[in-house]
Amino acid sequence: VNPGMEAAGGMVSTPKALPYFVALSQILGLTVVAITGAWLGLYRGGLAWESALQFNVHPLCMVIGMVFLQGDALLVYRVFRNEAKRTTKILHGLLHIFALVIALVGLVAVFEYHKKMSYADLYSLHSWCGLLVFILYLVQWLMGFSFFLFPGASFSLRNRYRPQHIFFGATIFLLSVGTTLLGIKEALLFGLMNKYSTFHPEGILANILGLLLICFAVVVLYILTREAWVRPPRAEEQALSMDFKTLTEGDSPSSQ
């Protein structure tokens, strides 16, 4: 695959533009988390677990877990191009576990808040999308674990599942961002009411947050879909794959 690999100490060359796009994604992701925090701090009274402020734990946790960490988990294979595949895989799984746990805290926060305030649950489009995307995310994690981390699955099974895992991974990430936008919209319409149409600073800040969320999603998607930026297999993986190819007649793992 890469003839000059040995000479350069086994390092795979990094595409020139990739680091800039990764840096941009991280700046956007961190800005999104910071603005969410600023919004909740400046206009919504900050965070607390044992009061009506418990609600505010919800948006912050969802943005950190379902948007920022989930997005970064998808980028792992593009960023760590010289690590062993197994290391990269474990990092991918770990980031998704962190995302899942943080999102779970965010979900508990909103359901406990609703209970405290005797609000109805799960009537809005935001809540329907959120429940759907969280269940899909759980299923995707379990499927990914059983196919790629659990040692049981055969190479041919992994190869057949891989494109589905990638497609649904990207789809779930985009749905998470879409659900977040619906949540921002809901918070603004319930919180600001008629003040929204007066270009109230809170409305402007949250609109900008929405646009930055979209930018983060687009940059992550752009990085993921450049074919030339896909992690090339390392020499050993290539050799291993070749061995299996000979053994199984084309039933080999095409490293992604």
Next chain:
Amino acid sequence: VNPGMEAAGGMVSTPKALPYFVALSQILGLTVVAITGAWLGLYRGGLAWESALQFNVHPLCMVIGMVFLQGDALLVYRVFRNEAKRTTKILHGLLHIFALVIALVGLVAVFEYHKKMSYADLYSLHSWCGLLVFILYLVQWLMGFSFFLFPGASFSLRNRYRPQHIFFGATIFLLSVGTTLLGIKEALLFGLMNKYSTFHPEGILANILGLLLICFAVVVLYILTREAWVRPPRAEEQALSMDFKTLTEGDSPSSQ
């Protein structure tokens, strides 16, 4: 369709699952348009241009233009596998023109309605996203026209622009669907207010519409991203491409 190119009539074989996915996308797309119409008819008083009902022209036009027709325009290269590339290209461009004109009518409707009612313009996240996506859509159309339909652009220029055109086309489509979800949410919160949390039938119907919009987007995206479903080049195109390859040393149009 492509008469007598080869022994088997020159037909490129269609992947087995593709027609089912295309049928599913069309069922979902038409259902989305029908439910939007039903919602406006049943709960919002129907359509009219010269009254307060002018607003209702907006959601219907945006769903038909920016969602259904735009989605179908993206599928043209997967569906018409045996037409000449030029025919497919013109159909792609025409569907996008229809989408653009219908969306423009929808935009005029909402701005005229706002003026009539003395409502503020462009304060909400929905309107910001909508304006952004419409401008991007216009730019994408003009770029696509100048690179691919206008005869001036060289083969190498077309090849370098093609992946960008495809990425931004898919992105703009997804943004259109996301913006539509924000619009549904806005219409429900303004229209139903506290009735939304009582599981009012209008709320349930519009939530279902939102989920179906997501399903339509996911199915279209799934069809577009299957590598095996990309339109293969026809024999003449292949030959032409080969000729140019010889002439320009690798600077040939890889038919998409």
